[in-house]
Amino acid sequence: MQNNILLAxxxxxxxxxxxxxxxxxxxxxxxxxxLITAVALFAVAGGFVKAVFNxxxxxxxxxxxxxxxxxxxxxxxxxxxxxxYIFYVGIKLKKPLVxxxxxxxxxxxxxxxxxxxxxxxxxxxxxxxxxxIMIMLVSVIGPIIxxxxxxxxKEHEHHQHLKVSKQPRxxxxxxxxxxxxxGLVMTNNIMWMYFFWEITxxxxxxxxxxxxxxxxxxxxxxxxxxxxxxxxxxxIGIICIYAAKGTLAxxxxxxxxxxxxxxxxFAVGIALLCLAGFTKSAQFPxxxxxxxxxxxxxxxxxxxxxxxxxxxxxxxxxxxxPSYGGTILGKAVATIGAFTxxxxxxxxxxxxxxxxxxxxxxxxxxxxxxxxxxxxxxxxIGAAMLLMIFHAxxxxxxxxxxxxxxxGIGSREIEDMQxxxxxxxxxxxxxxxxxxxxLMPPFGVLITKWLAIEAATSTPLVLIFxxxxxxxxxxxxxxxxxxxxxxxxxxxxxxxxxSISIKFALSIMCLFVFAVSIGIxxxxxxxxxxxxxxFGISHSFELVSNGLGIAINGASDTVMGGFQSxxxxxxxxxxxxLIPFLMKKVKPASIRAPYLCGDNVxxxxxxxxxxxxxxxxxxxxxxxYYLTEIFGEDKLTLAVNxxxxxxxxxxxxxVI
Amino acid sequence: xxxxLKIVLIVIFAPILGGFLDGIDRRISARMQxxxxxxxxxxxxxxxKLFGKESIAVNQTQIAYxxxxxxxxxxxxxxxxxxxxxxxxxxxxAFSGIFLIVGASSVNSPYSKIGAQRxxxxxxxxxxxxxxxxxxxxxxxxxxxxxxxxxxxxxxIYYMPLLFIAFLFxxxxxxxxxxxxxxxxxxxxxxxxxxxxxxxxGTQLALIEMTHWYDLVLLLGMVSLFFAKxxxxxxxxxxxxxxxxxxxxxxxxxxxxxxxxxLSWVFGLGAALTNIIxxxxxxx
Numbered sequence: 001m002q003n004n005i006l007l008a009x010x011x012x013x014x015x016x017x018x019x020x021x022x023x024x025x026x027x028x029x030x031x032x033x034x035l036i037t038a039v040a041l042f043a044v045a046g047g048f049v050k051a052v053f054n055x056x057x058x059x060x061x062x063x064x065x066x067x068x069x070x071x072x073x074x075x076x077x078x079x080x081x082x083x084x085y086i087f088y089v090g091i092k093l094k095k096p097l098v099x100x101x102x103x104x105x106x107x108x109x110x111x112x113x114x115x116x117x118x119x120x121x122x123x124x125x126x127x128x129x130x131x132x133i134m135i136m137l138v139s140v141i142g143p144i145i146x147x148x149x150x151x152x153x154k155e156h157e158h159h160q161h162l163k164v165s166k167q168p169r170x171x172x173x174x175x176x177x178x179x180x181x182x183g184l185v186m187t188n189n190i191m192w193m194y195f196f197w198e199i200t201x202x203x204x205x206x207x208x209x210x211x212x213x214x215x216x217x218x219x220x221x222x223x224x225x226x227x228x229x230x231x232x233x234x235x236i237g238i239i240c241i242y243a244a245k246g247t248l249a250x251x252x253x254x255x256x257x258x259x260x261x262x263x264x265x266f267a268v269g270i271a272l273l274c275l276a277g278f279t280k281s282a283q284f285p286x287x288x289x290x291x292x293x294x295x296x297x298x299x300x301x302x303x304x305x306x307x308x309x310x311x312x313x314x315x316x317x318x319x320x321x322p323s324y325g326g327t328i329l330g331k332a333v334a335t336i337g338a339f340t341x342x343x344x345x346x347x348x349x350x351x352x353x354x355x356x357x358x359x360x361x362x363x364x365x366x367x368x369x370x371x372x373x374x375x376x377x378x379x380x381i382g383a384a385m386l387l388m389i390f391h392a393x394x395x396x397x398x399x400x401x402x403x404x405x406x407x408g409i410g411s412r413e414i415e416d417m418q419x420x421x422x423x424x425x426x427x428x429x430x431x432x433x434x435x436x437x438x439l440m441p442p443f444g445v446l447i448t449k450w451l452a453i454e455a456a457t458s459t460p461l462v463l464i465f466x467x468x469x470x471x472x473x474x475x476x477x478x479x480x481x482x483x484x485x486x487x488x489x490x491x492x493x494x495x496x497x498x499s500i501s502i503k504f505a506l507s508i509m510c511l512f513v514f515a516v517s518i519g520i521x522x523x524x525x526x527x528x529x530x531x532x533x534x535f536g537i538s539h540s541f542e543l544v545s546n547g548l549g550i551a552i553n554g555a556s557d558t559v560m561g562g563f564q565s566x567x568x569x570x571x572x573x574x575x576x577x578l579i580p581f582l583m584k585k586v587k588p589a590s591i592r593a594p595y596l597c598g599d600n601v602x603x604x605x606x607x608x609x610x611x612x613x614x615x616x617x618x619x620x621x622x623x624x625y626y627l628t629e630i631f632g633e634d635k636l637t638l639a640v641n642x643x644x645x646x647x648x649x650x651x652x653x654x655v656i
Numbered sequence: 657x658x659x660x661l662k663i664v665l666i667v668i669f670a671p672i673l674g675g676f677l678d679g680i681d682r683r684i685s686a687r688m689q690x691x692x693x694x695x696x697x698x699x700x701x702x703x704x705k706l707f708g709k710e711s712i713a714v715n716q717t718q719i720a721y722x723x724x725x726x727x728x729x730x731x732x733x734x735x736x737x738x739x740x741x742x743x744x745x746x747x748x749x750a751f752s753g754i755f756l757i758v759g760a761s762s763v764n765s766p767y768s769k770i771g772a773q774r775x776x777x778x779x780x781x782x783x784x785x786x787x788x789x790x791x792x793x794x795x796x797x798x799x800x801x802x803x804x805x806x807x808x809x810x811x812x813i814y815y816m817p818l819l820f821i822a823f824l825f826x827x828x829x830x831x832x833x834x835x836x837x838x839x840x841x842x843x844x845x846x847x848x849x850x851x852x853x854x855x856x857x858g859t860q861l862a863l864i865e866m867t868h869w870y871d872l873v874l875l876l877g878m879v880s881l882f883f884a885k886x887x888x889x890x891x892x893x894x895x896x897x898x899x900x901x902x903x904x905x906x907x908x909x910x911x912x913x914x915x916x917x918x919l920s921w922v923f924g925l926g927a928a929l930t931n932i933i934x935x936x937x938x939x940x
Contacts, residue, residue, distance in 0.1 A: 439754075440747075440751045440754065441744065441748055441751060446747055450741075450743055450744055453743060453787065453791070454743065454794070454800060457795065460933065460936055463791065464788075464929065467784045468784050470783070470784075470787070471779070471780050471783035471784045471787070474754070474776070474779055475776050475780050478754050478776055478779075479761070479772075479776055481754075482758045482761030482762065482769075482772055483761065485717070485758055485761070485762045486761060486762055486763070486764060487715050487717065487762060488715055488763075488764060489713070489714070489715045489716060490715075552800070554798065554799070558799075559799075559801060560798065560799045560800060560801065560804075561741045561743070561744075561799065561801060562740075562741055562801075563740075563741055564740075568731065568748070571727065571728075571731060575723065575727055578720070578723065579717075582716075582719045582720045582723060583717060583719070583720065585711070585719070586713045586715075586716040590711050590712050590713055591712075591714065591715075592712050592713070593714070594714045594763045594764050594765035594768070594855055595765050595767065595849065595854055595855065596766065597766070606764055607714070607763070607764040607765060620766060622764070622766045622769040625773045625776070625777070
């Protein structure tokens with residue numbers, strides 16, 4: 001009973017807060033609602049952790065047939081209402097394509113639900129550890145980002161000079177989204193999951209087009225098109241699977257292992273669901289909507305387009321992985337993921353817009369998760385789940401930082417961030433920690449990359465893509481870090497003025513970045529290892545946690561590889577602790593201007609100007625390499641899209 | 657306790673060895689250029705002198721980067737000698753490299769910044785090759801641990817000659833020898849001044865110099881892995897490889913970074929991939 005309440009709160013509370021935000025237009029009230037909802041959702045996440053650990057494997061909530069409320073019927077009706085709304089959007093914006101995509105989903109859904117005698121699964125909700133990980137990402141990171149948004153949106157609207165605030169609508173959609181995400185990861189009925197999936201697509205559309213500019217609406221529509229296309233794949237996939245195996249229960253579907261090789265309707269259905277996952281997780285060739293989504297206000301980018309919504313796609317792919325991982329279909333899926341990782345990392349090098357770099361890096365990391373899910377080995381799925389956690393935390397933080405910087409300096413160009421350290425030291429330090437956590441050991445993201453490489457050794461093509469991709473990753477992060485840390489001598493750093501909500505969100509997310517990476521060993525052994533056991537994946541190599549880090553054990557428990565991350569954290573923290581001491585040792589008297597091409601202009605210690613050959617004062621301007629002639633978006637996008645389409649066709653080819 | 661002692665010994669003796677090798681390098685290079693060259697212990701004199709210099713800085717963070725550069729290079733070497741995971745070792749080594757890159761771009765000097773950009777290019781060029789080398793090691797020994805190489809009954813070179821050649825390529829880039837010495841240079845009067853190290857001086861420069869010694873020992877140690885068993889053969893080959901590097905350094909001119917990227921991705925990576933594919937086929 002207690003679990004039922006917890007479940008109801010997780011889904012209904014954000015929905016209720018959404019309504020409150022919409023109807024109470026008062027700003028103070030809104031901040032109050034956001035704070036209360038945040039605390040309540042933290043408690044819900046904590047409650048679920050306790051419930052799942054008490055239950056052992058998973059919390060299972062069945063349908064109560066005596067209940068006066070028919071949950072199935074309600075969701076069917078809401079689904080119809082949702083489709084009607086999207087259709088209305090299509091009419092209002094005069095976009096026939098939207099209407100066509102709606103019809104392509106409504107007609108199969110209607111026929112399927114009414115004429116095929118569908119048997120709804122008895123277990124409506126199954127919350128296992130994979131769901132639990134997602135609940136924690138949604139219900140912990142989500143509210144923190146909404147708190148950040150209270151400060152951010154005020155400033156944002158201040159810049160826009162709006163007469164009537166659009167914030168009530170904004171926060172309503174944000175909360176509806178949280179509600180839908182919680183539903184999506186907890187339900188065991190794939191039709192319900194499909195319903196929640198569609199809600200997130202619509203939320204994404206509404207939030208991208210929030211500012212109402214022409215480009216915002218255009219990009220919002222693109223997100224809608226591509227996600228609806230995924231929705232079409234989703235519903236047809238469900239029908240295929242039902243036709244083959246007669247079940248809608250996710251746990252049953254994912255545990256079906258075809259001994260006779262993966263072919264027929266079931267395989268096609270799984271491939272279609274993976275396709276839906278690709279669209280939601282913006283894998284090539286569906287990446288364009290995520291890049292366009294960067295026009296949205298930053299909290300949207302942070303919440304939907306990096307931490308949570310895009311994780312819904314990989315969640316589905318990882319969830320189904322036991323049924324196809326390691327098969328030919330799995331290898332095709334892994335190839336698409338790994339190729340996306342490589343291509344997105346390559347294009348990221350050529351980008352000078354900070355948000356776009358983050359977007360490409362998000363696409364790349366989602367690709368890596370997809371690759372691991374496709375490989376399907378014990379180690380690979382373990383790596384995929386770990387990366388879902390680490391990426392969500394680090395990328396959420398980075399987006400918040402870029403948003404803060406953008407409001408501080410009025411630009412999101414990396415070149416404009418030269419010397420950010422002197423202007424916004426607080427944000428810069430946190431941002432650098434975020435970036436370091438994306439690419440360097442002993443932080444988690446790198447550890448999963450390392451695991452992915454070690455897991456991919458049996459699949460050469462996937463391996464090579466990942467190896468090349470990870471070398472490219474270093475390039476775009478390190479030049480960005482170098483740019484923001486550029487500084488000249490300053491006696492004292494003045495902290496920038498930030499609103500309390502922004503400061504709180506940045507600090508706590510930064511703390512999380514450290515916490516999840518330092519705690520990799522307990523996280524692995526408590527959340528991920530039991531899930532891998534529950535999936536029942538056979539393995540010759542096994543990923544285990546050994547107290548100070550994680551290790552890969554081969555047959556008869558010989559260590560095949562491993563990394564003791566704790567000693568390295570101690571080393572890193574020691575270096576960090578020494579920095580203030582080392583900095584203090586530098587005396588103002590020993591500061592000199594940097595060496596330029598001529599005489600330095602007197603008193604200019606930062607080295608911005610120098611006296612050129614004709615006694616004229618010249619400005620120093622140094623920019624990063626972007627290698628656009630090799631990695632430019634316009635050079636690569638068409639080619640990589642074509643390759644990705646080809647691989648997807650191969651994926652369908654092998655199952656038909 | 658025994659491990660702790662080992663670590664202390666590594667930290668103390670590796671730079672002594674590295675410094676000697678550096679001194680030998682200078683002597684041999686000088687002879688090749690018809691000069692007499694400095695005394696063998698000159699690198700040590702240089703570093704001791706640098707430590708004693710008045711500390712001059714452009715900003716107060718440089719010293720921290722130099723320090724991080726050193727600490728993580730030591731960590732990587734310790735991992736090698738304790739027989740840890742080879743792939744992770746490479747990432748730790750990259751971390752050390754990032755410290756130098758960020759340190760060099762933290763000042764406003766164009767020379768230093770361009771040096772840092774070029775250093776990034778170098779990393780992009782060699783990183784995939786060394787990662788593939790570790791994959792080769794895994795395919796042969798079924799383990800990523802360095803210790804497994806010593807337990808394996810045959811020298812790796814039998815299985816991965818092309819990867820060895822590719823690794824020599826990496827060695828030239830990593831040691832910043834000609835033709836790949838464009839992120840820094842031995843002489844301060846070229847187009848790049850001193851590249852990444854332009855704005856480092858005194859203690860900071862001494863730390864970077866010492867990191868170079870640790871790196872040298874680490875890289876030559878990795879060369880010897882190919883021939884491990886018996887280990888002295890590995891050491892002799894590593895010294896021969898080092899001599900080869902000095903010869904290459906003295907007979908070639910600097911290429912542009914575009915050339916380096918092409919050369920290393922086409923030939924280095926090509927050789928490494930060929931070797932990997934062949935391993936897949938023969939070991940299946």
